[in-house]
Amino acid sequence: MKLALVKLGGSVITHKDRPLAANAGGIDAIAKVLAGLDMPLIVVHGGGSFGHHWSVKYDMHTKPAPYDPRGVAVVHESMVALNQIIVNAMVKAGSNPYAIPPPVYTAGHKPIASKIKGVSVMAQNKIVPVTFGDVVHMGGNKYSILSGDSLMSILARALRPSRVIFATNVNGIYKDMASKEIVPVLRPKSGVEFAKVSADVTGGMKRKVMEAFKIASLGMDVMLVNGLVPERIAQAAGGRRDVGTLVKGKK
Amino acid sequence: MKLALVKLGGSVITHKDRPLAANAGGIDAIAKVLAGLDMPLIVVHGGGSFGHHWSVKYDMHTKPAPYDPRGVAVVHESMVALNQIIVNAMVKAGSNPYAIPPPVYTAGHKPIASKIKGVSVMAQNKIVPVTFGDVVHMGGNKYSILSGDSLMSILARALRPSRVIFATNVNGIYKDMASKEIVPVLRPKSGVEFAKVSADVTGGMKRKVMEAFKIASLGMDVMLVNGLVPERIAQAAGGRRDVGTLVKGKK
Numbered sequence: 001m002k003l004a005l006v007k008l009g010g011s012v013i014t015h016k017d018r019p020l021a022a023n024a025g026g027i028d029a030i031a032k033v034l035a036g037l038d039m040p041l042i043v044v045h046g047g048g049s050f051g052h053h054w055s056v057k058y059d060m061h062t063k064p065a066p067y068d069p070r071g072v073a074v075v076h077e078s079m080v081a082l083n084q085i086i087v088n089a090m091v092k093a094g095s096n097p098y099a100i101p102p103p104v105y106t107a108g109h110k111p112i113a114s115k116i117k118g119v120s121v122m123a124q125n126k127i128v129p130v131t132f133g134d135v136v137h138m139g140g141n142k143y144s145i146l147s148g149d150s151l152m153s154i155l156a157r158a159l160r161p162s163r164v165i166f167a168t169n170v171n172g173i174y175k176d177m178a179s180k181e182i183v184p185v186l187r188p189k190s191g192v193e194f195a196k197v198s199a200d201v202t203g204g205m206k207r208k209v210m211e212a213f214k215i216a217s218l219g220m221d222v223m224l225v226n227g228l229v230p231e232r233i234a235q236a237a238g239g240r241r242d243v244g245t246l247v248k249g250k251k
Numbered sequence: 252m253k254l255a256l257v258k259l260g261g262s263v264i265t266h267k268d269r270p271l272a273a274n275a276g277g278i279d280a281i282a283k284v285l286a287g288l289d290m291p292l293i294v295v296h297g298g299g300s301f302g303h304h305w306s307v308k309y310d311m312h313t314k315p316a317p318y319d320p321r322g323v324a325v326v327h328e329s330m331v332a333l334n335q336i337i338v339n340a341m342v343k344a345g346s347n348p349y350a351i352p353p354p355v356y357t358a359g360h361k362p363i364a365s366k367i368k369g370v371s372v373m374a375q376n377k378i379v380p381v382t383f384g385d386v387v388h389m390g391g392n393k394y395s396i397l398s399g400d401s402l403m404s405i406l407a408r409a410l411r412p413s414r415v416i417f418a419t420n421v422n423g424i425y426k427d428m429a430s431k432e433i434v435p436v437l438r439p440k441s442g443v444e445f446a447k448v449s450a451d452v453t454g455g456m457k458r459k460v461m462e463a464f465k466i467a468s469l470g471m472d473v474m475l476v477n478g479l480v481p482e483r484i485a486q487a488a489g490g491r492r493d494v495g496t497l498v499k500g501k502k
Contacts, residue, residue, distance in 0.1 A: 073346075076350065077338055077339065077350070080331065081335060084328075087328050096320040096321055096324035097328070098324055099328070100352075101350075103351070107365070114358070121390065125317075137373050
């Protein structure tokens, strides 16, 4: 469907070197760009120095486990706090954002089809659903981290958006760390290339590349762009493919 | 089940005469009392000078309609903001609150049984789910206000909590406005008494009495207490019935 699904990485919206530090200038600039988009939009954001900071502190992971209830409370609270900063910037910029934590449209890590449909209908109504990686209840006394990157796959699979965009703090996928030259196009069928790429990328970027490949394997093109140059998000939403790395959807 | 379901009215947690003014002192005092409760707890709160302020401004009601998307955005944003103030006070007081907007466990105004069950399981895990009246998507381009009082009925019906408590800014239901004497016990079967009471109460209080009667008609006792004297919430949760108006559950 005609829809831009945009992930704002934690490294774009927060200062990852300092706990609980939002990148207010970056968020305002992105909010301005998003308000100018003339198409339905769903935003997903990561945790950066908010949720991620606390989940590390409380040793919480994607694996369902009986994590400390205190950790569950503070991770969720900090994600809502970061979400509020983004939502307020978007309101100020003229958008009509609506915060949606993942349990609205997931049961544990599983999508609820009717609820995801509902979220996309809101996006058709000039509302911008804004969702985020979070700690979620898995049943019993178990909780789990459901990452913003996983939410991208869940939403992309269900909605097949016309644009899938990951905004990170780099220009795309590097060919190698020395030259920092960007790979313009990647094809998920090329296993060798992915292995080579994955050796060069670490941590968060590796997970993003993996999620991008997962989404591309479902037949959707994915753009990885630098969110610290916010107009590239708008350019990618408008259809430009030369503003970062294009991961080609498998035909 | 052993569970206290507590509604914090907008008149308790905000200053209704000023827009966007939280009653920080009142919230802190209530958070301290709630942290001392030794039983599973679910908190519901109203909108007061936050969500209610904006819903009046944008002419939004419980009736599903294509309300201004700007109104949808700012009502929801302001409710999350008020919720954050309450959640942060609860974290500080030592509880482990977890914010849950209504679309997590409702589809429009209808309860989702499995999700409400999940919320109650969280409450058994030393987490305190904190939910709130909000603007919700009703399908298509329609939205609606789902009030905190309605959420009380939805949650009480599904969970049959051992304690159902409405905290307002008065000591209970007045016998009449002149004496301000409190009715100690009301029985929903007594239609005359309800008619008489309803004539004396206005606006928010009337709706609370109606929801309390609805819940009582399902066989649960309901206490209406003064939340500006927070220990009464704890006393009512502990089983005292002389700290406000008791609406007797129909046997």
